Amino acid sequence: MENQTSQSLYQALWNSADILRSKMDANDYKSYLLGMVFYKYLSDKMLFFVAETMEEETDNLTEALETYRKYYDDPETHKDLIDVVKSEMSYAIEPDLTFTALVNEINMGQFQLESLAQGFRNIEQNDEIFVNLFEDIDLYSKKLGATPQKQNQTISAVMKQLAVLDVAGHDGDMLGDAYEYLIGQFATDSGKKAGEFYTPQPVAKLMTQIALLGREDKKGFTLYDPTMGSGSLLLNAKKYSKEAGTVSYFGQELNTATYNLARMNMILHGVPVENQHLHNADTLDEDWPTQEPTNFDGVLMNPPYSAQWKADAGFLQDPRFSAFGALAPKSKADFAFLLHGYYHLKLDGGIMAIVLPHGVLFRGNAEGKIRQHLLEEGGIDTVIGLPANIFFNTSIPTTVIILKKDRTDRDVYFIDASKEFDKGKNQNIMTDAHIQKILDAYQSRKDMDKFAHLASFEEIKENDFNLNIPRYVDTFEEEEVAPLTEIATNIKETNAKIESQTKELLGILNQLKGKTPEAQEELSAFLNQLDL
CATH class of the missing domain: 1.20.1260.30 (N6 adenine-specific DNA methyltransferase, N-terminal domain)
Structure with a gap:
């Protein structure tokens, strides 16, 4: 129906x-x-x-x-x-x-x-x-x-x-x-960019399931999306929480029309009024929420990629960014969004999932400094490489980064899911089976050939805190070498084909006649050069 x-x-x-x-x-x-x-x-x-x-x-x-x-x-x-x-x-x-x-x-x-x-x-x-x-x-x-x-x-x-x-x-x-x-x-x-207000369902499913993993029965789960768009990423919690009626949604959106859509979306989903906490403002410009609660069980984010932001020196005093000693570049707010979400993550058991372009994994300067600081405090738990062309507004491949604040270890688990898709007409599609494969790996934290690798802090340090996935997950496929007898047979077949097609071509060429004595002379010289 x-x-x-x-x-x-x-x-x-x-x-x-x-x-x-x-x-x-x-x-x-x-x-x-x-x-x-x-x-x-x-x-x-x-x-x-x-x-x-x-x-x-x-x-x-x-x-x-x-x-x-x-x-x-x-x-x-x-x-x-x-x-x-x-x-x-x-x-x-x-x-x-x-x-x-x-x-x-x-x-x-x-x-x-x-x-x-x-x-x-x-x-x-x-x-x-x-x-x-x-x-x-x-x-x-x-x-x-x-x-x-x-x-x-x-x-x-x-x-x-x-x-x-x-x-x-x-x-x-x-x-x-x-x-x-x-x-x-x-x-x-x-x-x-029509896609910037909507996270494709497969990506939303993956992120939400990771945020709720093992906490599906928790009453009063608090979920925060500081770049919520139409609210669809937040609302996925209804599908995966067994206490969906008790989930509290906190969301902020800069675009007023989109903010109103999110409000409609909450009402359409029957979210009780007291569980909706939505705000219409610029997330990076001014921190929100600043009234309790300010830290959340789950943070889900799909911010606009490589957006411009003010990056004024005053932000270095902002508690969201001050601990990292550097600000995200003016022309790329990716790490500013990430740090904002991370700041609002609960210390005990909070899980954050954010989608960003791959550049955040390896770009240097201020971004390299912030990334190193996060890795040194064990904040980055998992890096998942997604397939290209699964978003509406960009064909570039993206990465989901999972962050936690209460880890005793500083290792990072890498999953290369770039091949986990079915080809669609205009876009690639991740199915439930693809998502399940990623979730299973995420829970196991085991090395899997050409798919996943658990990198120690030492390994990451040796790589200068560069998190580019191919450095850790080798997906290179060696071509199978054919047996020599098969190669010899193929050569014979190819030679025979060349010989028969050459004969055919020569037959055609020999029928050619020059229209003038000069042309005939040129043609004869050409055929002689071909040893005919």
Whole structure:
């Protein structure tokens, strides 16, 4: 069922995007699409809840809306019903502003854009968790059409396409599925790096499972992602924790539109309000969180690669960076992100997983200094080389670095998983079997031929604290040498083939005639040189 629903979700998004893509950049229209999908989700969920509460359960939205209107318009039941809905949902949408009612108006040619804008405003005012949630969706944008009438037509057309979606009953990561689909399909339409807000599911699975390993039963697990994008990396914890309802999510995102998507994503996943701690700001510029808790059981990060940052000398006094005696270069913030995450990692049992480009493993100068310091204090536990071309926005191979603060040893385990993928049409794909192979190796910490190696601190020191994976895992495959008799047979066969093809060629050449005496003379000289 899930797959079928996903297919219809993708089809409806594709059709809706078709309406918008001629008018605006992919980065703009994903906000409209996902905002409206989210509004439909809130609306449908509420209608089904009302029908169930009033013991008139149905899976038909029109019937659910009729039930809602009946009790909403009845002065006897109105207040109690709204109280129940608000206490359960944290919001209530008027019957006339539900997505279902608005689509009915569209079909009758009576829809006004203001009704949807009012619906958005009402949701935002219902509860602090919804404040400014739809702020990136400008329903009166000239991009939608030059006149109010054209804007109305565009939004109406999109809503009609989305009306077929069973979003309330969709299994799995609804907004995440939609978001990943949009990035995958439309990344090429977008001038910006469309992939930077989403970590591919296989990589997210691997990182989350490592962070939760042996702690799946822990109640009140705290997870932090300082570059959270749409929140999908954090939300993977729901799949692997047996106490998913008690996990607390801490996340920060610089881009406001993406931050709002993460908030929607949390709500779509039913994360209790008290377990969501999301922040919209620049992670490197100013530390967050600074109020308790400031250290976490798990830190997961897929920061923007080789980003610019201020790197002002004042940061050397910042407790996140001061112990390392150097700052990440201005043009490559990779180590600044890594140290920020590491700073927020719990001392006892905390596990951090971060994805970065391979350069962090071997670049010198300030980065070399920071890397050496981390290795000397045993902070780097494991280095995993991932295949190339598995991310949306870059084809370069990346590495997952696992960090811990409470290690007694300073060895580093290297896994070369660069060959662990299936070839896809546009991207390479890591399957569950590939991920399992990496996890098994990670847990065993054993040497495995051409795949994994446990390097002692002395070995790393001899390599000048360079962590480039090929220095530690030799994946060189010697070519098999064929037996001499086989080589002799091949030579004979090749010679015979050359002889027969030469004869054929000569036969053709001998039929050539020069058109002039000079040309004939030249041709004869050429054939003589070939010993014919």
